[in-house]
Amino acid sequence: MASADLVVRNGTVRTMDPDRPVSSAMAVDDGLIVAIGDDRDIDAYIDETTSVINLHGATVLPGLIDAHNHHHLAGEEDLFRVSFAPDATVDAICAAVAGWIATQQLAPGEWVLGGNWGSTLVGTLGSSDALTRLDAVSPAHPVLLSDDSHHNRWVNSAAMRAAGIDARTDDPEGGRIVRDERGEPTGLLFETAAGAVEQRVVNDQGIDIDRLARSSERALEMMHAFGITAFQDASTSLGLLQALHRLSEDGRLTSWAVTSMLVNDTILGNTQVGEELLPYGEHYRTQRHRPDFTKIFLDGVPPTHTAALLQPYRATGEHGAEHTGTPVMTFDELLAWVRLIDDRGLGVKVHCTGDASVRLVLDVVEAARAEGRRLIVHIAHGQLIHPDDIARFASLGVVAEISPFLWYPGVIPQALHEVLPDELSARIHPNRDLLDAGALLVAGSDWPVSESPNPWHAISGLVTRRDPTGRTPGALWPEQGISVIEALRAFTTTSADALGLADVTGRLTPGLSADFIMIDADPLSIPSSALADIVTGQTWFAGEKVYDRSDHPARASAPPRSTR
Numbered sequence: 001m002a003s004a005d006l007v008v009r010n011g012t013v014r015t016m017d018p019d020r021p022v023s024s025a026m027a028v029d030d031g032l033i034v035a036i037g038d039d040r041d042i043d044a045y046i047d048e049t050t051s052v053i054n055l056h057g058a059t060v061l062p063g064l065i066d067a068h069n070h071h072h073l074a075g076e077e078d079l080f081r082v083s084f085a086p087d088a089t090v091d092a093i094c095a096a097v098a099g100w101i102a103t104q105q106l107a108p109g110e111w112v113l114g115g116n117w118g119s120t121l122v123g124t125l126g127s128s129d130a131l132t133r134l135d136a137v138s139p140a141h142p143v144l145l146s147d148d149s150h151h152n153r154w155v156n157s158a159a160m161r162a163a164g165i166d167a168r169t170d171d172p173e174g175g176r177i178v179r180d181e182r183g184e185p186t187g188l189l190f191e192t193a194a195g196a197v198e199q200r201v202v203n204d205q206g207i208d209i210d211r212l213a214r215s216s217e218r219a220l221e222m223m224h225a226f227g228i229t230a231f232q233d234a235s236t237s238l239g240l241l242q243a244l245h246r247l248s249e250d251g252r253l254t255s256w257a258v259t260s261m262l263v264n265d266t267i268l269g270n271t272q273v274g275e276e277l278l279p280y281g282e283h284y285r286t287q288r289h290r291p292d293f294t295k296i297f298l299d300g301v302p303p304t305h306t307a308a309l310l311q312p313y314r315a316t317g318e319h320g321a322e323h324t325g326t327p328v329m330t331f332d333e334l335l336a337w338v339r340l341i342d343d344r345g346l347g348v349k350v351h352c353t354g355d356a357s358v359r360l361v362l363d364v365v366e367a368a369r370a371e372g373r374r375l376i377v378h379i380a381h382g383q384l385i386h387p388d389d390i391a392r393f394a395s396l397g398v399v400a401e402i403s404p405f406l407w408y409p410g411v412i413p414q415a416l417h418e419v420l421p422d423e424l425s426a427r428i429h430p431n432r433d434l435l436d437a438g439a440l441l442v443a444g445s446d447w448p449v450s451e452s453p454n455p456w457h458a459i460s461g462l463v464t465r466r467d468p469t470g471r472t473p474g475a476l477w478p479e480q481g482i483s484v485i486e487a488l489r490a491f492t493t494t495s496a497d498a499l500g501l502a503d504v505t506g507r508l509t510p511g512l513s514a515d516f517i518m519i520d521a522d523p524l525s526i527p528s529s530a531l532a533d534i535v536t537g538q539t540w541f542a543g544e545k546v547y548d549r550s551d552h553p554a555r556a557s558a559p560p561r562s563t564r
Helices: 039-043 071-080 090-104 119-125 128-137 157-163 192-205 209-224 238-249 331-343 355-370 387-396 411-419 431-436 455-464 484-490 493-499 528-533
Strands: 006-009 012-014 025-029 032-037 051-054 059-062 064-069 112-117 143-147 152-155 175-179 185-191 228-236 256-262 289-297 347-352 377-381 398-402 441-443 516-519 536-541 544-548
Touching: 006 039, 025 039, 032 039, 064 441, 064 493, 071 112, 071 209, 071 228, 090 112, 090 119, 090 128, 090 143, 119 143, 119 185, 119 411, 128 157, 128 185, 143 157, 143 192, 152 157, 152 192, 157 185, 157 192, 175 192, 185 192, 209 228, 209 238, 209 544, 228 238, 228 289, 228 347, 228 493, 228 536, 238 256, 238 289, 289 331, 331 347, 331 355, 347 355, 355 377, 355 387, 355 398, 387 398, 387 431, 431 441, 441 455, 441 484, 441 493, 455 484, 455 528, 484 493
Parallel strands: 006 051, 012 059, 064 228, 112 143, 228 256, 256 289, 289 347, 347 377, 377 398, 398 441
Antiparallel strands: 006 025, 025 032, 059 516, 143 152, 152 185, 175 185, 516 536, 536 544
């Protein structure tokens, strides 16, 4: 029997492999798991060259998988953008912008980018008073601030001048420029209305591959601190394909990266999408970077009445009693894209925040299946699903990708409640029903839409349907809570299956990549109320340690914020 590079022993190794769910030790060689067993079995792999880790009873899990994030944007926000809490007031936001301008010593005309203001501020920010306050702290700088969904923007007057937005500018298709009582833009831009500003940012700053690579690498560091060793980026541009390729070729891509190339882009300012972008995927493929998916935005978000619903929103001054929102594609348009995507051998992740969009995807997939098409389809977010459509996920083989962490009370669920009928807002994320109906359920953070990619907050919320931070009281449809092992699967085995990574990760079993984490508590042996407090001690990817908590002595709920 050959020796191993690494042996971990004397612990609880939860493999997530149903054939051998728990062991005490594991042997790793050349980046792969070579054996799982009890200490006596695995000790046979030890010689004088083997590194041995005594777990002292600690728990080991497979590296966790985030099935939906925008990791490069999160890294960009950490390194290069002003930030504030999603419950920040207008005064707090303006103070943060003023502080950023001062500390970064920005030259006049340089952009201030950041976020993420809470969706509950929509009514407040759509006023000339709020714009006046933002202009006062940024007279020499265009400012663009994203909301917590990243679908909407608040900008100052300098940014609107730079983008050519004024009282005479028409609302673009699929978007709205919010105006005051005099018809003047307030700086609040919904969906595609922000496209002109985003494009001006791109024109002014250019596509900097080094900056994208640095942002991506910073995001990897932050994810490793939470035990994440694989992820799916859910809105991938040509620049990001190039940045991930560079990281991979340099040996700096310390994670499995599955990317979703943009078919359309209503909110991010990318112009190279769809058939112009998709051929680049294969060119930038590497062992660790798998551009296997595409991404379609099918609707917007409920707080701005741009999600497509089967029943009307609450009536407002802007929208009448019959407003439901509309998908951005028709049945025929979406089916045409599904055919093209399938012909290229790719999967598709479809953004759906309204139940009408969910139904449209299911109808299109039903038609595609009738044609014999077997492509992988993820319905992303899936927060609102009509009861009649629950069983269709399993029967059609559609992945229920639930994200972000909206299955417990918080700022965004509060914003949803304000615009949705009570009977609809009360049944967000029917996760229990989806599992009981046989759906493949996977979990994603949608970070930085969520404040943090912390899977333990998500797992806690999935089980308890309560806010793991304790900031928001109550529970959100608690009957839809799932078990701890089901929640763990959503971040390991089922996500690996859905992302096409089951051949390399998601389980601790011989032959797979040695992606594993050491945590300070066994999630299957503690009260559900303690799940949110689990801390990652070490994270290993392909047999190499990529995070060690002992290098970060101050315990915090998120990694320390970096400086430029």
